[in-house]
Amino acid sequence: MAFKNEEDxxxxxxxxxxxxxxxxxxxxxxxxxxxxxxxxLLNQIQLFGFKLGFWFAQQGAIYVFVALIFIYMYKMNQLDKRYGVDEE
Incomplete structure (x- = not known):
């Protein structure tokens, strides 16, 4: 599980x-x-009965953060396989 060379x-x-x-x-x-x-600006838009700006401040940012964790995991698994340092 080591890199092939320093450039990689x-x-x-x-x-x-x-x-x-x-x-x-x-x-x-x-x-x-x-x-x-x-x-x-976003509070002018309603989402499930809540103002969109309020929703992003209270819940939306958390949902996006959790989604970004899964995206990072998926992309890093691809990167690991490409450079031959994956765990499999």
């Missing part, structure tokens, strides 16, 4: 950090952007 190791970690950066940016936009900055 660097490429693996570069892709890992790129993926984490993208997912954290999505989480930031959803939690801070939708839940705080755009709350007044």
């Amino acid at each position: 190791k660097k490429a693996y970690w570069r892709e890992n950090l790129t993926l984490m950066t993208k997912l954290l940016l999505i989480w930031f936009v959803v939690s801070f952007g939708f839940g705080i900055l755009l709350v007044d």
